[in-house]
Amino acid sequence: MDGEGERRMVDSEGEIHMDPALYMAATQGKVSILKQLADPEEPSVLSATTPQLNTALHLAALHGHAEFAGEVLGMNEELLVIRNGDGDTPLHLAAKAGKLEVARLLVNRAIAWPEDKKSPLIMTNKAGNTALHEAVQYRRGALAVVLLDADPSRGHDLNEQMESPLHMAAREGLVQVVEKIVSYPWVGQKFLPSASLSGTALHQAVLGTHHRIVEILLEKMPDLIDLTDSQGNNALHYAAQKDHQKAVELLLKKRTELAYKRNLESMSPLHVAAQYGSTAAIKALLRHCPDVAEMVDKDGRNAFHTSVLSGKAAALRSLLRRVRPAELLNRVDIHGDTPLHLAAKNSRVHSALLLLRDRRVDPCVRDKKGHTARSLVEKKLHTGEMDAYEMYLWRQLKHQEYKRCRKQQLPPLATYPSRRGDDKYFERIVETYILVATLIATVTFSATFTMPGGYNQSDGIALKGHHVAFQIFVISNTVAMCSSIVVVFCFIWAWQDPVRFKVDQLLWGHRLTVIACLAMLVSLMTAVYITVAPASRWPAYVVIAIGTSTPAVVVLMLGKEVIFVPV
Incomplete structure (x- = not known):
């Protein structure tokens, strides 16, 4: 086989594979080896490809070897428009890799490309991306500017996902690229809403929290502010979703009416903010447009309903602080449910308790089936599905009804069903608490006879009895012991009526156990301080810390719900 045959490496299917020496030369930029392998009179050698269909020019562009790329183009200029397996031209690869020097070389060649042939500047890969799309997507800002200088109109080309380089640049925060694109006077359908979920460039800038780009787009392309994505969301919906307060302020300052626009689900930006728990956006929206709280969605639900359904207690708290009319807090949806009803139905205990603490919320309202929030929670009592959180809520709802609904007709109160011996999980809970409480009582009882610092052998009086730390020790030790004794007796009697115990005593048993544990911690710290501090202070301070x-x-790991017991 002659030298040329070795370099071309034709397989059984007739495909020409690249000579390994040429591959190494292209990836390393070895021009001298290229000149040895490639004959200027026979440029077909350079048409050989890798398994991914990359030519030597693709490899040089990817690795940034401008001199090598120039030599290749001098031998075979047609390689400039050859696509690899992904549909990428060498310019695409240079744009992805951010190889600026090679890109300038390829762009200059593309500018001089014959007009009757498709220019590399407008060629797309399988994703529908031009080289400019790829440069922006990979955040190659300087390279994107070079491409825009060569052809400014490419900034509005749409790919398969209906995204233009302007969309991508706005999302990625490439201010210089955005300024370059919007400064070019382009006539066409640039203001049509996107057919995808991505929306307009303004939507993307809001999503990326790039406020400078938001300002640029509002100034240079003001028509974008009225456009929506395929779900009917305008840019303010996006700002509300992501809780970008500054973006909300910018958009409302430009167009206040945006706050009253609905998406295809009939949700206003305030609904979206409530759904996603965006407290800063809620604050900004209600400050600019306080009456937007009156808006309802297709199910007749306002922002209070939405925050409850999504379980966003922080959003509900923010709404309660800023919305005044009581009618909005007690408004019923098309199913007759108030926000409190929804909280009860969906076991949103935290939200329900927030609502109950607000005097404007009426716990006496009945839905279309005659249920109050209390009777809705009550349904789970007989099925055994009610956990400790809901039991606590049930008691609070009963208490509020008793205080505030005496003159109204209400559903009857449920009685405690009798359930004994059929709840294995409950048995383990009771056994665990009895064991823990017994251990605490035993330890604290023994500590009473081994007082820190010891006793006076003649009269039996504690030697450190006059110290404040000792007095704290005695009190905390007593609290721990007495609390644990109460827990033991409570749980011994739990078997008399397990369901009633779950509702009325279990929560307090758990809390007393927590108190006993905290008191034991105090006993430990004071005991160590009394016995160790006189000789060496720093170990005592470390124990206290x-x-x-x-x-x-514990609170950080388990949250505030540590005061409840899951049953």
């Missing part, structure tokens, strides 16, 4: 941080660690 660890002890005081323990409750904070």
Whole structure:
């Protein structure tokens, strides 16, 4: 086989594979090896490809070897428009990799490309991306500017996802690229809403929290503010979703009416903010447009309903602070449900408790089936599905009804169903609490006879009895022991009526156990301080620091719900 045959490496299917030496030369930019392998009189050698259909020019562009690429183009200029397996031209690869010098070389060749042939500047790969799309997508700002200088109109080309380089640049925060694109006077359908979920460039800038780009687009392309994505969301819906307060302010300052626009689900931006728990956006929206709280969606639900359904207690708290009319808090949807009804139906205990603490919320309202929020929660009592959180809520609802609904007709109160011996999980809970409480009582009882610092052998009086720390020890130790004794007796009697115990005593049993544990921590810290501090202070202070941080660690891990017991 002659030298040329070796370099071309034709397989059984007739495909020409690249010579390994040429591959190494292209990836390393070895011009001298290229000149040895390629004959200027026979440029077909350079048409050989890798399995991914990359030519030597693709490899040089990808690795940034401008001199090598120039030599290749000098031998075979047609390689400039050859696509690889992904449909990428060498300019696409240079744009992705951010190889600026190679890109300038390829762009200059593309500018001089014959007008009767498709220019590399407008060629797209399989994703429908031009080289400019790829440069912006990979955040190659300087390279994108070079491409825009060569052909400014490419900034509005749409790919398969209906995204233009302007969309991408706005999302990625490439201010210089955005300014370059919007400065070019382009006539066409640039203001048509996108057929995809991505919306307009303004939507993308809002999503990316690029406020400078939002300002540029509002100034240079003001018509974008009225456009929506395929779900009917305008840019303010996006700002509300992402809780971008500054974007909300910018958009409302430009067009206040945006706050009253609905998407295809009939949701206003305030609904969206409530759904996603965007408290900063809620604050901004209600400050500019306080009456937007009156808007309802297709189910007749306002922002209070939405925040409850989505379980966003922070959003509900923000709404309660800023919305005044009581009618909005007690408004019924098309199914006759108030926000409190929805909280009860969907086990949104935290939201329900927030609503109950607000005097404007009426717990006496009945839905279309005659249920109050209390009777809705009550349904789970007989099925055994009610957990400790809902039991606590049930008690609060009963209490509020008793206080505020005496003159109204209400559903009858349920009685405690009798359930004994059929709840294995409940048995384990009771056994665990009895065991823990017994251990605490045993330890604290023994600590009473081994007081820190010891006793006076003659009269039996504690040697450190006059210290404040000792007095704190005695009190905390007593609290721990007495609390645990109460828990033991409570749980011993739990078997008399397990369901009633779950509702009325279990939560307090759990809380007393927590109190006993906290009191034991205090006993530990004071005992160590009394016995260790006189000889060496720093170990005593370390123990105190660890002890005081323990409750904070527990709350951090379990949240405020640590005061409840899951049953």
